[in-house]
Amino acid sequence: MRWSKAFIPTKKEVPKETESVSHRLLLRAGLIKPLAAGIYTYLPLGWRVLKKIREIITKEMDRIGAQELLMPALTPSSIWKETGRWEEYGDEMFRLSDRKNSEMALAPTHEEIITTVIRDEIRSYRSLPQVWYQIQIKYRDEIRPRGAVLRARTFIMKDSYSFDRDRKGLDKSFSLHEEAYRRIFSLCGLTTTEVTAPIDIMGGSESKEFMIDSPSGEDRITVCPNCGLASNIEAISTLPSKANFKDGELEKIHTPVPGSVNEISRFLGLPPTQLMKSLLYMKDDKPIWIVIRGDYEINEEKLKREFEEIRIASEEEVKKLVGASIGYVSPIGSNYPVYADLSIKGIKGLVSGANEDDYHLKGINPERDMDIKDFVDIRIPEKGDLCPECHTELSWRNVIELGHIFKLGTKYSSSLGAFYLDENGKEKPIVMGSYGIGLERIMAAAIEQSHDERGIIWPKEITPYHLLILNLNASDSKGVALAEDLYRLLGKDYEVLYDDRKVRAGYKFNDADLIGIPLQIIIGSKGLEKGIIEIKNRKTGEAEEVPQKIAKEVVNRLWENL
RNA sequence: CGGGGCGUAGCGCAGCCGGGUUAGCGCGCCUGGUUCGGGACCAGGAGGUCGGCGGUUCGAAUCCGCCCGCCCCGACCA
Numbered sequence: 001m002r003w004s005k006a007f008i009p010t011k012k013e014v015p016k017e018t019e020s021v022s023h024r025l026l027l028r029a030g031l032i033k034p035l036a037a038g039i040y041t042y043l044p045l046g047w048r049v050l051k052k053i054r055e056i057i058t059k060e061m062d063r064i065g066a067q068e069l070l071m072p073a074l075t076p077s078s079i080w081k082e083t084g085r086w087e088e089y090g091d092e093m094f095r096l097s098d099r100k101n102s103e104m105a106l107a108p109t110h111e112e113i114i115t116t117v118i119r120d121e122i123r124s125y126r127s128l129p130q131v132w133y134q135i136q137i138k139y140r141d142e143i144r145p146r147g148a149v150l151r152a153r154t155f156i157m158k159d160s161y162s163f164d165r166d167r168k169g170l171d172k173s174f175s176l177h178e179e180a181y182r183r184i185f186s187l188c189g190l191t192t193t194e195v196t197a198p199i200d201i202m203g204g205s206e207s208k209e210f211m212i213d214s215p216s217g218e219d220r221i222t223v224c225p226n227c228g229l230a231s232n233i234e235a236i237s238t239l240p241s242k243a244n245f246k247d248g249e250l251e252k253i254h255t256p257v258p259g260s261v262n263e264i265s266r267f268l269g270l271p272p273t274q275l276m277k278s279l280l281y282m283k284d285d286k287p288i289w290i291v292i293r294g295d296y297e298i299n300e301e302k303l304k305r306e307f308e309e310i311r312i313a314s315e316e317e318v319k320k321l322v323g324a325s326i327g328y329v330s331p332i333g334s335n336y337p338v339y340a341d342l343s344i345k346g347i348k349g350l351v352s353g354a355n356e357d358d359y360h361l362k363g364i365n366p367e368r369d370m371d372i373k374d375f376v377d378i379r380i381p382e383k384g385d386l387c388p389e390c391h392t393e394l395s396w397r398n399v400i401e402l403g404h405i406f407k408l409g410t411k412y413s414s415s416l417g418a419f420y421l422d423e424n425g426k427e428k429p430i431v432m433g434s435y436g437i438g439l440e441r442i443m444a445a446a447i448e449q450s451h452d453e454r455g456i457i458w459p460k461e462i463t464p465y466h467l468l469i470l471n472l473n474a475s476d477s478k479g480v481a482l483a484e485d486l487y488r489l490l491g492k493d494y495e496v497l498y499d500d501r502k503v504r505a506g507y508k509f510n511d512a513d514l515i516g517i518p519l520q521i522i523i524g525s526k527g528l529e530k531g532i533i534e535i536k537n538r539k540t541g542e543a544e545e546v547p548q549k550i551a552k553e554v555v556n557r558l559w560e561n562l
Numbered sequence: 563c564g565g566g567g568c569g570u571a572g573c574g575c576a577g578c579c580g581g582g583u584u585a586g587c588g589c590g591c592c593u594g595g596u597u598c599g600g601g602a603c604c605a606g607g608a609g610g611u612c613g614g615c616g617g618u619u620c621g622a623a624u625c626c627g628c629c630c631g632c633c634c635c636g637a638c639c640a
Contacts, residue, residue, distance in 0.1 A: 012589065012601070013574040017567075017633045037632065092639070108640090143563085143638055151640090198640090219640095404640075436640095472599055506600040513600090524599055534599095 001465070003499040007044050009033075010511050020216035022444035023148040025456050029515045031443075038145025038153035045515065046443070048464035050156065053442050054135055056187045056461065057158045063183075064176040066131040066160055071113045073137060077103035079112045083415045094139045106139035111412045111434055114161045118430060119418035122163070128420060128430065129169050131176075133160030135439070147216050149440035150400060156440060162433040163413075165422065170407055170431045174206070177405050177435045181210055185402060188442050189459025190449060193397070195221045195230040197404060206407040211399035214448040219399050222381065226392035237377045238385035238394060240293065240342060243273045245349030248363035250332070255360045259327015259353070261294045264360065268351065271295070276344065276352040276364060278330040280313040280322065287313060287321050289331040291352070291366070293343035296379040303378045307339075328353040331370050332361060340372045341379050400445050401438075408432040450539075456516030457539045460562040465497040467555065468517035472505040472524040482533070482548060483523050489552055490521075494559070513538065518562055519555065537562075 009030040018024050026032045031046030042050055058068065077095075080086035086093075086105075094106040107113065114132060122128070138157045145151050162173035178194075185192045190212055197209040209232060211221055222238065223230045257267045265272045275294030280287055281303075288307075292298055303310060315326055321336075322329045330352035331338040344350075350364040366372065387394050410429040413419070419427045443462070450457045458464070467490055471483035480500075487498045497517060499508050505524070512520050522534040527545070535554055536543040539562075546554045 009573095011573065015568090015574075015633070019634065034632085090639090140640080142640090144634095144636090146634080401640080470599095475598090504598055504600090504602065506598090506602080509600045511601085522599080526599070 001497050003497060004501045006497070008511075008515065009043070010514055018148075020147040020150065020444075020448070021451055022150065022216060022447040025447050025451060025514075026148050026444065029456055032148065034148075036153075038142060038151065040149060040152060040154075040440075045464045049443050049446075049458075049462050050439050052462040052464075053188060053439050054156075054158075057135065057184055057437060057439070060180045060184045060187070061131075061133050061158070061160060064131065064180045066133045066180075068134060069132050070134050070136060071107070071110050071117075073107050073139065075105050075107045075113060077105060079116060079416075080105060083112055083412060085112065092141050092143070094141050108138055108140045109434075109436075110134070110159055111161065111408070111432075112416065115412045115416045115418050115432070118163055119413070119416055122418075122430075123420055125165050125420055125422045128163055128165050129173060130163045131160060131173060132163075133158060133435075146218070147444070149444050150216060151218065152440065155438055158437040158439065160435045162435070163418075164431045164433075165420065165428070166431055167409075170409070170433055173433050174405060174407055177433070178208070181403050181405065181435075181437070184437065185210060185212075185442075187461055188446065189461045190402070190442065190445060192402060193221065193223065193230055193399065195223075195232050196235050197232045198234040199406075205409055208405050209401050210403035211397075212402055212445045212449060213397055214400045214445060215398055216444075216448055217398040217400040219401050221397050221399050222385070222387075222394040223397060224387040224390060224392055224394055227387060227390040229387055229389050233381050233396075236381065237342075237388055238381040239388055239391060240296070240379070241273075241382070241384035241386065241393070243293065243343075243347050245274050245347065247348040247365055250361055250363050250369060252354050252356075253351075253360050253362055254358065255328075256358045259325065264327075264351070265294065268360075268362075270351060274349065274351055276330065276350040276366065278352050280318050280329065280336070281307075281310050282313050282317065283307055283310045287317075287336045289334065289336055289338040290341070290378070291331065291338065291344055291370075292341040292379055293347075296341065296343050296382060298341075298378055299380045306376050306378055322355055324353065324355045325357050328357050328359060329355050330361060330364070332364065337373045338370050339378075340366060340370075340375050342375050342377050343379055344372075345375050400441055400448065402441050402445055403435070403437040405435040406433060408434050451516070454510075455514035458516045458518055460518050460559070463516070463518055464495075465517050466494040466559065467496045467519050467521060468512055468515075469496060469498045469521045470508050470512055470523065471498070471500055472508065472522065474500055474502045476525055476528070478528055479523050479525060482528065486521060486523075486533075486551060490555060494555070519558055521551070521555070 011028045014024055014027045030043055032040045034040055077086055093108055096104050135158045137154055139154055142151055142153055145153050164170045164173055192210045192212050195209050197207040220233045257263045261272050261275050272294040277292050277294055279290045281290055318326050344366050348365040351360050351362045352364055354361045383396050385394055413429040413432055418430045420430055422428055447456050469483055471479055473479050490496050518538050520536040527533055531548055532545045533548055534543045535546055
């Protein structure tokens with residue numbers, strides 16, 4: 001491709017508030033163009049990258065015996081109502097109606113649709129297993145799109161679905177996908193971390209995410225430096241960091257400051273860890289106590305999972321039921337049931353409210369002083385927490401989720417009636433798995449992982465072009481002749497972008513570094529006289545001076561070694 | 563949904579507080595010339611419903627109200 005004819009709208013400036021590296025570089029290098037919040041056009045250069053990623057994925061999916069198909073993005077509401085996700089998905093589903101006023105949705109995912117395909121067509125154990133996949137645009141009305149394509153409202157997803165006779169079959173399909181995903185990300189030039197993941201709206205049992213480190217990532221994972229246990233923080237029950245205080249007698253102390261953990265801890269000169277937060281909740285309209293160590297916060301989701309219908313008591317309720325203000329209360333001397341977070345277990349010498357305004361109790365020994373009904377895990381993990389397996393302090397990383405694989409089980413096959421007949425003529429629900437990869441996220445992650453202050457440095461596997469020929473002086477006829485020759489010669493084996501524009505050298509160098517083609521072939525008048533060209537490695541910045549005649553051999557060698 | 567920022571030429575921004583000629587600047591674009599190995603320079607030129615609607619006023623980019631859109635943080639969610 002000649003740059004003079006190509007549409008590559010590079011930019012010197014992008015809005016200053018675009019934060020993430022990939023967001024800025026995707027815009028500056030002319031890979032994407034925003035249409036609306038979270039909706040992007042993929043410009044020619046960006047689309048070339050996505051097509052490369054698509055090819056890699058297709059090849060690896062085919063390798064594990066998956067078959068490609070394509071389902072419609074426009075779907076009737078009836079099918080979502082059968083599984084309950086018409087309601088469950090909420091505002092995140094784009095909804096519309098057709099001319100007859102039938103409700104429709106733009107599919108955010110395709111479990112329902114694919115399950116109807118198999119339920120109508122496959123009735124025998126002899127036809128299983130099956131693995132089907134598609135690469136297609138998904139529609140999700142995200143609460144807050146961000147980081148350009150990192151969380152978009154329309155995005156390209158490879159989604160595959162496995163159909164097996166039993167759990168054992170599912171395990172096989174799942175591990176085939178694990179293998180395929182490992183190969184895909186590695187073939188895209190990326191280093192991923194595999195973590196256990198939460199289950200949430202997809203349903204099912206086991207799930208695993210493929211993550212890549214990035215400060216722009218929205219997800220956080222913990223990795224144990226000792227035993228290697230890796231998990232999304234939403235899917236792990238960590239152990240609280242260690243705390244040990246001197247046991248003592250209960251004693252009332254005057255604390256004439258606001259009753260927040262920070263204020264009390266500063267006033268008493270004690271670490272927040274030594275405080276016990278006492279919170280009054282209403283479960284089924286009856287008060288219960290929840291206590292947690294002062295340096296932790298409650299995870300409302302976990303709380304709901306543990307107690308179902310529960311809400312925090314209002315200020316007035318606390319005053320009425322306990323006789324003191326929020327911040328000065330505790331279960332000690334109160335008869336309501338007490339549930340303690342695991343962070344409270346085994347520690348003594350704590351401080352909490354005295355159930356009297358402006359007073360606290362010190363020397364609290366929870367297991368001595370309170371009638372604890374149960375210990376529960378309801379806190380948000382914090383840095384410093386320990387590995388539940390080997391008790392080592394976990395390390396925390398910010399990551400981008402690139403892929404997610406689920407063992408769904410029979411949730412969708414049962415509710416949609418996808419059954420098969422086994423060897424004994426007995427009807428059984430098909431056991432399913434579902435597996436997804438975000439293509440744009442791979443593109444963005446590659447940029448996040450590989451760039452410098454001058455621009456993108458593409459991994460060779462997904463670079464939009466292999467080689468960039470820079471003819472520095474487009475009006476020097478000797479240089480043009482040489483560039484044209486090389487363009488033809490190298491074009492036989494490589495995808496070549498040829499910068500033939502009549503602009504100054506500096507301009508070309510800057511654009512070249514910005515769009516990040518891994519090898520730059522530089523033709524300038526200086527070298528022409530000596531019969532040499534330069535071949536520069538974008539990543540290392542090293543330039544090799546090469547006699548024109550052996551240019552191709554050197555390119556071959558450098559390309560191999562990239 | 564809460565908090566913050568923003569919306570003025572294709573892109574990036576100033577002007578707005580204290581309303582008043584023809585709304586500026588940089589980049590980009592067009593024409594001509596000089597330059598030519600890391601985003602050149604000179605001269606000339608094209609390009610604007612100042613996000614929208616309404617109000618105040620002799621007069622609104624500027625003040626007031628409502629709405630729309632974009633970015634960032636959080637909540638939320640995959």
